[in-house]
Amino acid sequence: MSAEVLRRFLGMPAVWTPLLAWVCIWFSAQAHGALSSSRGDALKQVEVYSVRMDCIITSRFAHTVTTSKARNIGNTSQEFQFDMELPKTAFITNFTMVIDGVSYAGEVKEKEKAKKQFDKAVSLGQTAGLVKVSGRKMEKFSVSVNVAANSSATFILIYEELLQRKLGKYEFFARIKMDQPVEDFEILAHIHEPQGISFVEATATLFTNDLHPLVVKTVSHTSAHIHFSPTVEQQMCPGCESSSINGDFIITYDVNRDEKLGEFQAANGYFVHFFSPPDLARVPKNVVFVNDISGSMGGTKIAQTRDAMVAILNDLHEEDHFAIILFDSRIITWRKTLTKATKENVVKAIDYVKKIEEKGSTNINAAVLKAVNMLKKERLQGNLPERSADMIILLTDGMPNHGVSVTSVIQHNVQTAIGGNMSLFSLGFGNNVAYSFLNVLSKQNNGLARRIYEASDAVLQLQGFYEEVSSPLLLEVDLRYPDNEVDQLTQNHHSQLFNGSEIVVAGQLKNDMNNFIVEVLAQGPEEDFQVKGRATAPDWNIMYPHQNYIYGDFIERLWAYLTIQQLLEKSESSTQHEKASATAKALEMSLRYSFVTPLTSMVVTKPETEDGADNSFIADKLTEDQRQKAEQQRGSVASFQSTHHTKQRQQQQQQQQQAQSSSGSRPHGGSNVDGDPHFLIEFPDKNDAVCFNVNDKPGTIFNLVTDPESGFVVNGQTIGKKKKFSDSIINTYFGRFGIVHQNLGVKVEVSTQDILIFNEGKIRKLLWSDSSSLKDTNVSLRLSNNYSLTVTLRHSVKFMIVRHTKVWKRRHEQQAYLGFYTLDSHHLSAATHGLLGQFYKGLEFEIDDLNQSKVQEKLNATLYVKGQALSVTRHWQKDFSRDVEKGESISCWFVDNEGSGLVDGTISDYIVKQLFGFV
Numbered sequence: 001m002s003a004e005v006l007r008r009f010l011g012m013p014a015v016w017t018p019l020l021a022w023v024c025i026w027f028s029a030q031a032h033g034a035l036s037s038s039r040g041d042a043l044k045q046v047e048v049y050s051v052r053m054d055c056i057i058t059s060r061f062a063h064t065v066t067t068s069k070a071r072n073i074g075n076t077s078q079e080f081q082f083d084m085e086l087p088k089t090a091f092i093t094n095f096t097m098v099i100d101g102v103s104y105a106g107e108v109k110e111k112e113k114a115k116k117q118f119d120k121a122v123s124l125g126q127t128a129g130l131v132k133v134s135g136r137k138m139e140k141f142s143v144s145v146n147v148a149a150n151s152s153a154t155f156i157l158i159y160e161e162l163l164q165r166k167l168g169k170y171e172f173f174a175r176i177k178m179d180q181p182v183e184d185f186e187i188l189a190h191i192h193e194p195q196g197i198s199f200v201e202a203t204a205t206l207f208t209n210d211l212h213p214l215v216v217k218t219v220s221h222t223s224a225h226i227h228f229s230p231t232v233e234q235q236m237c238p239g240c241e242s243s244s245i246n247g248d249f250i251i252t253y254d255v256n257r258d259e260k261l262g263e264f265q266a267a268n269g270y271f272v273h274f275f276s277p278p279d280l281a282r283v284p285k286n287v288v289f290v291n292d293i294s295g296s297m298g299g300t301k302i303a304q305t306r307d308a309m310v311a312i313l314n315d316l317h318e319e320d321h322f323a324i325i326l327f328d329s330r331i332i333t334w335r336k337t338l339t340k341a342t343k344e345n346v347v348k349a350i351d352y353v354k355k356i357e358e359k360g361s362t363n364i365n366a367a368v369l370k371a372v373n374m375l376k377k378e379r380l381q382g383n384l385p386e387r388s389a390d391m392i393i394l395l396t397d398g399m400p401n402h403g404v405s406v407t408s409v410i411q412h413n414v415q416t417a418i419g420g421n422m423s424l425f426s427l428g429f430g431n432n433v434a435y436s437f438l439n440v441l442s443k444q445n446n447g448l449a450r451r452i453y454e455a456s457d458a459v460l461q462l463q464g465f466y467e468e469v470s471s472p473l474l475l476e477v478d479l480r481y482p483d484n485e486v487d488q489l490t491q492n493h494h495s496q497l498f499n500g501s502e503i504v505v506a507g508q509l510k511n512d513m514n515n516f517i518v519e520v521l522a523q524g525p526e527e528d529f530q531v532k533g534r535a536t537a538p539d540w541n542i543m544y545p546h547q548n549y550i551y552g553d554f555i556e557r558l559w560a561y562l563t564i565q566q567l568l569e570k571s572e573s574s575t576q577h578e579k580a581s582a583t584a585k586a587l588e589m590s591l592r593y594s595f596v597t598p599l600t601s602m603v604v605t606k607p608e609t610e611d612g613a614d615n616s617f618i619a620d621k622l623t624e625d626q627r628q629k630a631e632q633q634r635g636s637v638a639s640f641q642s643t644h645h646t647k648q649r650q651q652q653q654q655q656q657q658q659a660q661s662s663s664g665s666r667p668h669g670g671s672n673v674d675g676d677p678h679f680l681i682e683f684p685d686k687n688d689a690v691c692f693n694v695n696d697k698p699g700t701i702f703n704l705v706t707d708p709e710s711g712f713v714v715n716g717q718t719i720g721k722k723k724k725f726s727d728s729i730i731n732t733y734f735g736r737f738g739i740v741h742q743n744l745g746v747k748v749e750v751s752t753q754d755i756l757i758f759n760e761g762k763i764r765k766l767l768w769s770d771s772s773s774l775k776d777t778n779v780s781l782r783l784s785n786n787y788s789l790t791v792t793l794r795h796s797v798k799f800m801i802v803r804h805t806k807v808w809k810r811r812h813e814q815q816a817y818l819g820f821y822t823l824d825s826h827h828l829s830a831a832t833h834g835l836l837g838q839f840y841k842g843l844e845f846e847i848d849d850l851n852q853s854k855v856q857e858k859l860n861a862t863l864y865v866k867g868q869a870l871s872v873t874r875h876w877q878k879d880f881s882r883d884v885e886k887g888e889s890i891s892c893w894f895v896d897n898e899g900s901g902l903v904d905g906t907i908s909d910y911i912v913k914q915l916f917g918f919v
Contacts, residue, residue, distance in 0.1 A: 062161050067154065070153050077149055079146055084155075131619050170252065171251070193223075275504075284317070289322065296362075297429070312463065329363055396438070476522060478520065673704065681843070692898060704835050712741045734819070736750065748781075759778060797827060801821070835903065868901045
């Protein structure tokens with residue numbers, strides 16, 4: 001919690017903020033996460049002494065219990081934070097805290113009913129959402145509690161998930177992070193698979209190679225047990241004081257597959273059918289790659305796309321057919337028809353994709369419809385194998401913004417065109433992609449969407465996804481069960497079965513499985529796949545005697561988990577009526593089985609504090625769309641830099657800072673004013689910027705910079721548009737600047753027509769059309785390209801003035817105006833002020849409370865500055881200091897009302913009467 005948030009929460013005056021900032025620093029040194037210990041640090045009063053993870057995987061359904069114990073060894077009560085990361089595919093089912101012998105259990109409620117408590121917590125400045133994004137695969141569950149002196153606390157978190165088979169294996173994934181070793185640390189995993197275990201592996205990134213022998217693995221035909229429990233000494237990082245237990249613990253395994261009908265299991269009136277028969281030949285595929293090459297794909301993205309396409313094309317089989325479509329505002333096809341994937345054709349395609357470059361906007365609608373029509377035409381003309389899979393793989397990084405740009409219309413157009421006859425897979429590249437749009441688009445058309453994270457391994461992510469869907473084994477798979485024997489089936493028709501994957505169907509049994517006849521029908525590569533037989537399930541009591549804990553109601557919970565997942569997916573891509581029905585059913589089941597899903601929340605009530613504050617917190621389940629927004633917000637806070645800032649921009653900043661460092665100078669605030677007029681204040685030390693506008697009648701003169709010690713002053717006079725309309729706002733710009741340096745005896749007057757320099761008793765006049773340099777004892781300037789004037793005042797300041805010409809073609813009018821850019825201000829005194837000058841020595845501020853505006857689709861936040869909380873919005877402003885023709889878009893936090901609260905005083909305080917006058 002920041003000092004300002006803490007002050008508001010406590011209801012204290014703003015003058016307490018500096019003291020609270022120090023308190024927050026001291027406080028954070030004392031309170032550590034649940035997987036941290038207090039050894040070696042006198043300030044850490046709460047130590048974790050036990051961390052245990054116990055996972056039981058029965059028929060792919062994982063039930064995980066994590067237990068952490070902490071004790072307060074101090075003489076006063078301490079705040080303690082419990083952190084635990086869990087897979088994003090898991091549902092939290094229970095959370096219990098035991099504080100001073102009293103249990104506090106979480107309760108799953110409908111999200112809307114929990115919202116009042118959520119809103120109240122937010123209004124008090126509390127962190128109400130306990131589940132946060134943590135990397136690509138994980139979510140972090142956090143809660144902080146007060147632990148009394150010389151007492152202990154226990155935290156028990158339980159979550160469940162159905163492991164999915166991908167690329168021929170199941171994966172159980174656990175993340176452990178500990179700052180210090182603990183007395184009692186243990187990971188236990190028990191796997192029970194009646195079908196038989198073909199292999200099991202336990203790997204980890206959370207410890208050094210020296211600890212690998214401590215992983216004890218015991219494997220029988222139908223069971224496996226993994227145990228890892230290092231001592232305190234073994235947990236120590238060699239050569240350091242911290243723990244070496246920091247990373248991921250991963251268990252992978254697969255089961256035996258020797259039955260064409262698949263594997264059946266049943267218990268307590270429910271059954272599950274796992275279908276992935278062995279020894280199937282692959283079905284040829286006809287794939288159209290639809291690649292976004294719009295401008296936003298520039299740089300690393302387009303390079304990674306090229307590399308991935310080379311690898312993917314090399315993996316095509318000769319019986320496959322393929323096509324390549326590139327799109328921005330245009331639609332570009334490599335060839336007019338699909339091409340057989342011969343070695344010669346693949347080589348030519350690779351040569352083609354190596355040369356693709358980015359430009360233009362994003363016309364997704366036309367590109368996908370072009371792919372659909374290509375496949376339809378080829379199918380109609382008999383150019384494709386009769387028994388083959390038609391698929392489209394779409395790769396894009398943004399929103400459709402050319403042609404048809406309404407996402408619901410695009411979804412309707414594509415679904416109508418495909419008509420259920422092919423599959424569409426969407427790969428959303430980066431954090432700014434319209435993922436929810438792509439997700440629905442794919443699910444409506446027998447496919448799925450996957451996010452590709454903008455990172456160095458993006459090529460591997462693209463290849464990995466392609467590998468999952470590149471080898472279809474069966475098409476139009478129907479799993480049929482006797483109507484009089486089953487009820488409440490999960491999805492039992494699937495468009496395809498891919499190599500290394502698995503189809504899972506679960507349902508309720510009306511009777512036992514004695515007369516349970518199952519039939520599976522599908523299309524194979526050469527003939528129809530058809531198998532029919534009696535389903536048999538193992539007797540758990542005989543197979544696992546004396547181990548009742550491994551079965552119980554797990555198949556029912558597996559069925560509930562799978563049903564809820566499929567209902568949530570259906571609600572995303574169905575009609576309004578179907579969505580309402582699916583949502584209601586998913587909510588009812590989430591509450592019945594105590595699953596924290598996107599429709600429910602877990603209300604966690606903490607022990608009351610002395611002030612009687614509301615201690616109810618909410619644990620939510622994040623959707624993929626919410627994860628993306630959270631990552632966007634986290635990125636804004638963490639880096640304070642838009643993803644649209646190019647690598648070249650970063651290199652320029654580094655070069656500038658290095659140059660300043662070598663000269664002994666300090667980085668200036670990067671303050672400038674340009675446009676209408678727009679003030680942009682950049683802070684290199686924070687990699688962030690704030691901005692605001694100023695409005696006043698034409699002819700107003702504003703003081704931009706005043707240094708009372710050197711007598712350096714910059715004033716700017718506004719001008720209005722040449723044509724004025726009674727029904728429009730009069731836009732103003734800076735049309736004249738007056739710069740004076742009293743100690744150096746220099747004056748410079750710059751207008752949109754010319755430049756006047758007063759120095760050493762001489763007056764020089766330059767026109768903007770000139771390209772010249774001037775160097776005197778106290779002043780040097782360079783005028784170039786009819787655009788920019790760079791002025792250096794000896795041992796004082798360096799700045800640039802840019803001349804623009806704005807043209808309104810429809811109104812047949814144009815407007816010349818000026819922008820002012822500070823390039824170096826480190827020689828100016830600490831007393832420097834003015835609309836720009838007050839920011840030259842930096843600014844202390846914090847950004848918090850980020851949220852996405854549903855109406856404007858902009859990022860909103862709270863700016864804590866100068867003892868005030870200001871509502872701000874993420875904007876873009878142009879900076880012409882490096883590119884005087886096109887400018888560079890800079891992301892900044894926009895402060896409304898002429899910078900009120902950010903700027904000292906009011907705007908009227910900065911108005912002067914003369915161009916060279918002082919405030």
